[in-house]
Every structure is written in structure tokens, then in C-alpha cells.
Amino acid sequence: MRSLAQHLRLPLARRRSPITLLPVELIEIIFGFYAHSPEIYPNTHMGTLLDKGVSTFSSQTNVIVNPVVLSQVNRLWRQISLALPLLWSRMYICHPTEEHVELAARWLSLAGSQPLTLHVSSFWGKPSRAEISAMGGLLEVCLSSYDTWATIDFHLSHFFYPVFLRIPDYPPPILQSVHLNIGKPFPLTPRDERAVDILHSSPSLQRIDWGASCYSVPEALELFQNWTNLKHFVHWQASLENSLTVNDCITLLHACPSLESFEAKIYPPDDRQLPAFLLNFLPLIHPRLHVLSISTSPRLLSQLLDSLALPALETLSIYHFIFIRDAYDTTLITATPILDLLSRSSVESCTIREFNLLTPSTPEQVILDIISSPQLRTLRKINISGLKTSHTLELLTRKRDDPQSLLILPCLEEITFYNHSSFSTLDASTSVIMRMLKSRRNRSPKQNSPSGMSLLKYANLGLGELDFWEYRQLKNLGSVDFTIIPTRNDLVPTLRDWIPAWLRDWRLRK
Numbered sequence: 001m002r003s004l005a006q007h008l009r010l011p012l013a014r015r016r017s018p019i020t021l022l023p024v025e026l027i028e029i030i031f032g033f034y035a036h037s038p039e040i041y042p043n044t045h046m047g048t049l050l051d052k053g054v055s056t057f058s059s060q061t062n063v064i065v066n067p068v069v070l071s072q073v074n075r076l077w078r079q080i081s082l083a084l085p086l087l088w089s090r091m092y093i094c095h096p097t098e099e100h101v102e103l104a105a106r107w108l109s110l111a112g113s114q115p116l117t118l119h120v121s122s123f124w125g126k127p128s129r130a131e132i133s134a135m136g137g138l139l140e141v142c143l144s145s146y147d148t149w150a151t152i153d154f155h156l157s158h159f160f161y162p163v164f165l166r167i168p169d170y171p172p173p174i175l176q177s178v179h180l181n182i183g184k185p186f187p188l189t190p191r192d193e194r195a196v197d198i199l200h201s202s203p204s205l206q207r208i209d210w211g212a213s214c215y216s217v218p219e220a221l222e223l224f225q226n227w228t229n230l231k232h233f234v235h236w237q238a239s240l241e242n243s244l245t246v247n248d249c250i251t252l253l254h255a256c257p258s259l260e261s262f263e264a265k266i267y268p269p270d271d272r273q274l275p276a277f278l279l280n281f282l283p284l285i286h287p288r289l290h291v292l293s294i295s296t297s298p299r300l301l302s303q304l305l306d307s308l309a310l311p312a313l314e315t316l317s318i319y320h321f322i323f324i325r326d327a328y329d330t331t332l333i334t335a336t337p338i339l340d341l342l343s344r345s346s347v348e349s350c351t352i353r354e355f356n357l358l359t360p361s362t363p364e365q366v367i368l369d370i371i372s373s374p375q376l377r378t379l380r381k382i383n384i385s386g387l388k389t390s391h392t393l394e395l396l397t398r399k400r401d402d403p404q405s406l407l408i409l410p411c412l413e414e415i416t417f418y419n420h421s422s423f424s425t426l427d428a429s430t431s432v433i434m435r436m437l438k439s440r441r442n443r444s445p446k447q448n449s450p451s452g453m454s455l456l457k458y459a460n461l462g463l464g465e466l467d468f469w470e471y472r473q474l475k476n477l478g479s480v481d482f483t484i485i486p487t488r489n490d491l492v493p494t495l496r497d498w499i500p501a502w503l504r505d506w507r508l509r510k
Contacts, residue, residue, distance in 0.1 A: 024080060027076075027077070027080055028080060028084060031067070031070055031080065031081060031084060031087055032084075032086060032087065034065065034067070034070070035059045035065055035067045035070075035086075035087045035090070036059060036086075036087075036090060054094065054095070055094060055095040055096070055097055055100070056092070056093070056094045056095075057091070057092075057093050057094075057096075057100050057103055057104075058092045058093075059087070059088075059090045059091065059092065067081055067087045067088065070087075082110060085110060085111050085112040085113070085114040086114055087110070088107050088108070088110040088111040088114070089111045089114040089115065089116055089117060090116070090117040090118075091104060091107060091108075091116070091117070091118050091119065091120075092119040093119065093120050093121070093138065094120075094121045094122075095121065095122055095123055095131075096120065096122075096134045096135055096138045097130075097134050098130070098133070098134050098137065100134065100138060101134060101137040101138050101141060104138055104141045104142070105141045105144075108141060108142070108144065108145045111145070111148070113148055114148065115148055115149075115150035115151075115174055116145055116148045116149050116150055116151070117150060117151040117152075117153075118142055118149065118151070118152050118153070118154075119152075119153040119154075120138065120142075120153070120154050120155070120156065121154075121155040121156070122135065122155070122156045122157050122160060123157065124157045124183070125157070126157075126159055127157065127159050127160070132159070132160070135156070135160050135163055136163050139163045139164070139166065140166070143166065143167065143168075146167070146168060146172055147172060147173055147174070148172075148174065149172035149174070149175050150172075150174050150175060150176050150177070151175075151176060151177040152172075152175070152177070152178055152179070152180070152199070153177075153179040153209075154179070154180050154181065154182065155179075155181045156181070156182050156183075157182075157183060158182055158183040160182065161182050161195075164182070164194075164195035165192060165194060165195065167194075167195055167198060167199070168198075169198070170198070171198050171199060171200075171201050171202035171203075172199075172202060173202070173203075173204065174204055175199070175202035175204060175205060176202075176204055176205060176206045176207060177205075177206065177207040177208075177209075177232075178199050178200055178202075178205065178207070178208055178209070179208075179209035179234075180195070180196060180199060180200075180209075180211075181209075181211055181236075182195075193214045196214060196215075197223070200220075200224050201223075201224055201226060202226065203226050203229075205226055205227075205229070205230065206229070206230060206231045206232060207230070207231065207232035207233075207234075208227070208230060208232070208233055208234070209234040209236055210233065210234065210235050210236075211235070211236050216248075217244065217248040217251055217252060218251065221251070221252070221255050227255065227256055228255060228256060228257070228258070229256075229258055230256045230258060230259055231258055231259060231260045231261070232259070232260060232261045232262075233252060233256065233259055233261070233262050233263070233264075234263045234264070235263070235264040235265060236263075236265070243265075243266075243267035243268075244264050244265065244266055244267060245266065245267060245268075246266055246300055246303045246304045246307070247273065247274050249262070249264060249266060249304055250274060250278065250282075250284055250304075250307055250308075251274065251275070251278065253284060253286050253289070253308070254278060254281065254284055254286075257286070257287070257288065258288060259286065259288060259289055260288055260289060260290045260291065261289070261290060261291035261292075261293075262289060262291070262292055262293070263291075263292075263293040263294075263317075264293075264294060264295070265295045265296065266294060266295070266296035266300050266301075266304065267296075267300075268297075268300070282307050283306070283307055283308055283309045283344060284307060284308055284309070285309045285310075285311065286308065286309075286310055286312075287311060287312060288312050289310050289312055289313060290312050290313065290314045290315065291313075291314065291315040291317075292310065292313060292315070292316050292317070293315075293316075293317040293319070293356075294317070294318055294319065295318075295319035295320070296319075297320070298320075298331065298332045298333065298359075301318065301332070301337060302337040305337040305338065305340070305341040306337060306340070306341075308341060308344075309341070309344040309345050310341070310345045310350060311345050311350050312350070313342075313345050313350045313352060314351065314352060314353045314354065315352075315353060315354040315355075315356075316338070316341075316342075316352060316354070316355050316356070317354075317355075317356035317358070318332075318338070318356065318357050318358065318359060319356075319358045319359070320332070320358065320359035320360065320361070331359075331361045331362065331363065332357075332359045332361075332362045332363075332366055333363065333366065334366060334369075335366045335369040335370045335373070338370065339369070339370070339373050339375055342373070342375035342376070343375055346375055351378045352375065352376060352378055352379055353378065353379065353380050353381065354379070354380065354381040354382070355370070355376060355379055355381070355382050355383075355384075356382075356383040356384075357370065357382075357383070357384045357385065357386070358383065358384075358385050358418060359385060359386060360385045360386060360418075360425065361386065362384075362385065362386030362387070363386065363387065364386065364387045364388060364389060364391060364392060366386070367384055367386055367387075367388060367392055368391060368392060368395060370384075371392070371395055371396065371408060371409060372395060372408060374407075376409060377407065377409070377410055377411065378411055379409055379411060379412060380411050380412060380413045380414065380454065381412075381413065381414040381415075382409065382412065382414070382415055382416070383415075383416040383418060384416070384417060384418065385417075385418035385419070385425060386425060387425050387427065388417060388425060388426045388427065388428070389427045389428055390427075390428040390429070390432045392428075393428045393432045393433060393435075393436045394432070394436075395408055396408060396409070396415075396436050396440070397435055397436040397439045397440075398439040398440060398442075398453075399439070406453060410453040410454070411453065411454045412440070412454060412456065413454050413455070413456060413457045413458065414456075414457060414458040414459075415456065415458070415459050415460070416458075416459075416460040416462070417460065417461050417462045418462055419462035419463070419464060425462070426461060426462060426463055430470045430473060430474065433461065433463075433474065434473065434474065434477065437456065437459060437474075437477050437484070438477065440455065440456040441455055441456055441477070441482060443455060455481075455482075456482065457481060457482055457483070458482070458483045458484075459482075459483070459484045459485070460484075460485040461474070461484070461485065461486050461487065462487065462488075463486050463487045464487060464488075464491060465487070465491050466486060466487055466491070470486075471486050471487070471492065474486040
């Protein structure tokens with residue numbers, strides 16, 4: 001028996017591992033996907049770990065990924081991973097330690113001259129001496145590759161601001177994206193804004209996440225002449241200090257004609273007025289803006305949208321933001337500003353593809369007006385909150401004997417009904433919901449034409465709590481090319497929950 005076992009083991013020992021049989025080119029692709037797979041939820045990972053007080057080092061934001069493990073599988077993988085600078089071109093560090101400083105030095109040496117993406121986060125409390133030392137050491141390591149900074153994202157306590165005064169007197173030559181969040185000291189005291197000035201003046205800059213309270217928008221536009229070439233602008237500041245107004249938005253859009261996306265929280269108006277020459281341009285036509293995302297009150301939303309025409313607009317997102325001074329202005333009572341913007345823009349060939357209306361108190365009539373509008377007939381994706389009843393579902397249901405029903409969002413492929421954290425805002429029976437979903441999954445003869453309607457591919461219903469049978473009915477409508485999510489994962493019922501208590505007790509007695 002022993003000799004037989006040895007006889008069988010010998011060929012197996014001589015066989016090469018399947019890992020070593022993969023072509024080097026394929027291994028490189030796999031490694032690249034492992035280290036830098038698409039970020040489905042950008043910044044979610046770092047924020048969550050920061051809230052939990054966890055110290056991390058990764059090459060992605062949403063999961064902990066360390067390409068070092070690739071070099072520990074076998075000799076071939078080690079050679080390949082250490083010879084691929086692209087694997088080491090991204091660092092996401094939360095609450096750095098002395099060990100992270102050493103790892104970062106090794107990491108960046110392997111990245112070579114690759115354009116770098118650097119994300120560094122710290123806790124917001126007063127740091128210890130060890131934490132200050134680690135942050136200082138990490139910045140020194142990063143500065144050793146200063147000329148290869150391409151994307152930087154620093155979320156740091158104001159206690160760490162002095163370390164940024166060590167940066168050179170010139171901006172990184174290939175810097176394309178800047179997000180610098182270094183809080184103001186309390187009580188407020190003047191400080192040297194040299195780092196802000198240098199990092200935001202790169203001639204290659206394409207994206208800014210702007211929250212600096214040190215400059216108003218007119219001051220920033222005068223200081224940073226390079227902003228005229230920006231493609232993406234995000235204003236994220238969440239306080240009323242130096243807030244962004246409607247006039248600021250119009251001024252920015254006029255000053256940055258190359259912008260492709262604009263995202264901002266807009267606060268109540270102030271005493272600043274639009275420059276006189278801009279009044280002659282209203283409504284302002286911006287020829288390249290594809291994405292507009294606005295968080296504000298309904299009154300300010302109307303003021304902004306009435307001042308714009310966006311012929312290249314493809315994605316429009318509207319979020320509700322309540323101000324103390326505008327506490328009465330909490331409900332979007334009309335769809336007119338939205339539809340008028342799309343009408344003005346469509347004259348210039350606007351083709352809207354995605355619409356997000358995240359205003360929980362929106363009346364159903366506003367939703368009905370939006371869904372039925374001809375301006376949205378090119379829409380492929382819609383996310384809506386607010387109250388929806390069977391009226392909304394009936395409007396979305398395609399009926400073969402009603403040609404008008406086929407004109408309601410004919411190109412729609414994805415739909416999401418956002419719900420409140422404690423209750424569902426979709427108030428309709430399961431049968432009505434199923435009828436709508438089935439109608440948008442059945443292809444009629446008219447839909448077979450080249451210019452026909454699209455089939456629904458994704459539906460997130462946000463229904464809240466369901467019993468097991470209702471959940472299975474809806475879930476069973478899904479298929480390989482149709483994803484349906486009836487409710488949140490934590491509300492998915494189990495079969496045990498559906499079985500009556502008396503039947504469970506009877507089975508236990510048996």
C-alpha cells in the first residue's frame with residue numbers, strides 16, 4: 001500500500017501549480033483589478049473606519065486591499081507584483097502610525113514615477129505626540145514623490161495644518177484633483193494659507209473639492225486663474241461660514257466654461273450681487289456641463305434653475321437641504337423650475353439620461369408631473385423619494401391598448417424608490433407593483449423596432465418590511481438581466497418568520 005501511495009504521489013509532485021501556468025499578461029491584469037477595482041462606494045470605507053477609530057492602510061477606499069500579499073504567494077507572483085509600479089500608485093491611509101510611515105516609503109519606492117493618488121485621513125480630536133510624529137513622517141515620505149502627485153485627498157484635524165507648510169513653493173506639476181479638508185481652529189485665528197494657495201494653483205488641475213473658508217468665490221476666481229480649465233467642481237462645505245450662494249454658482253459656471261460636472265450645497269442669499277455684465281447673460285448657457293447636482297431649499301433651487309440653460313446636461317440631481325432661516329420652505333411644491341430648465345436646454349439638444357430627486361417631502365403630484373413630462377423621454381435612470389401611491393405605479397405601467405402609456409419614460413432601464421429610514425414612501429399593493437414591473441419587462445411588437453422602448457433592468461423598490469410571500473413574489477420576477485431589490489437587506493424576511501407560530505410550535509412538539 002505504501003509503495004502504491006508513493007507511486008501516485010510522485011506524478012502529483014511533478015505537476016506544476018496552476019498558478020504558475022497563467023500567462024504573465026493575464027496575471028498583471030488580475031493584479032491590477034485586485035489592487036484598483038472600481039470603487040462602487042467612493043470614500044465609504046475610509047469614513048466608516050474613521051468613525052470607528054480604526055487605523056488602516058490600503059490601495060482602495062471601500063475595502064482593505066494590500067498588494068503586498070501578492071508577493072507572498074510564490075516567487076513568480078513576487079517578481080511580477082514588485083515590477084508593476086501601477087499596483088503601488090494609490091495609497092489610502094486612515095490615522096497613520098509609525099509602521100505606516102515605513103510601509104509608505106516602501107510603497108512609493110515601488111510606484112516609481114507613476115502618477116500618485118494619495119488619501120490621508122486623521123481623527124478630529126487633539127492628537128498625541130506619537131500621532132503628530134507619525135503624520136509628520138508620512139508627509140515627509142509623500143513629499144519625496146511630490147512631483148508625481150496626481151490626486152490628493154487630505155481630511156485632517158486642524159492640529160496637523162502646520163505640517164503642510166513644508167510643501168515646496170511650486171504646485172505639483174501633474175496634479176489634477178485636490179480635496180483639502182483641514183478644519184479651522186477654534187477659536188478662529190488667522191493662519192498661513194500657503195498650502196491652499198499652492199495646491200489649488202496647479203496648471204493641470206481638472207477637479208476641485210472646494211471647502212476653503214479662507215476665500216469667497218470672487219476672491220478665489222481672482223487668485224486662481226487656472227480654474228478656467230476646471231472640468232469638475234464640488235463645493236462641500238457644511239457650515240454657513242463663507243457659504244455658496246446662487247450668485248456664486250452662476251459666477252463659477254460663467255468663469256469655468258470647461259466644467260463638465262458641478263456639485264454644490266447652496267445656502268441662503270447674502271448681500272452680494274451678480275456682476276452687472278452677468279445680468280445680460282441670463283439665462284446663462286453653459287455648453288459643456290453634463291452633470292448638475294444641487295442640495296438646497298426649493299426657493300433657492302428655483303432661483304438657480306431659472307438662471308440656467310444646459311444643452312449638454314445628462315444627469316440632474318436635486319437634494320433637499322433645510323436652513324433655519326428657511327424652515328418654512330421645506331417642500332418642493334411644483335416641478336415647473338425643473339421642467340422649464342429641461343425645456344430651455346432641450347432646444348439646444350439636451351438629452352437627459354439620469355434624474356435623481358431626493359426630496360422626501362415632495363408631493364406625489366410633483367412626481368407625476370415629472371414622470372409624465374416629454375422632457376424626460378430620453379431618461380434611462382431615475383431615483384425618486386417622496387410619497388408614491390398606486391397613481392405613480394399606474395402611470396409607469398405600460399398598456400398595449402393605450403399608446404400614451406408607451407410614451408411615459410420609454411427608455412427607462414433603472415428605477416429606485418428611496419424610502420425613509422423608518423417607513424416606506426411607496427404606498428401600493430404588491431399586485432400593482434408587479435403589474436408595473438411585468439409591463440416594463442414584456443416586449444411588445446412595437447418595441448422590436450430599432451427606435452423602440454427599453455426594458456427595465458434594475459428596480460429598487462424600498463418597500464420596508466414585507467412578509468415572506470410578498471417578498472418571494474417580487475424577487476421571483478428577477479432574472480439574469482433584471483435585478484430587483486424589494487427592500488433593504490436587514491428587512492428581508494425569512495421562511496421561519498412567515499410560518500405561523502402555531503405551526504412552528506406543532507412541528508416542535510412532533
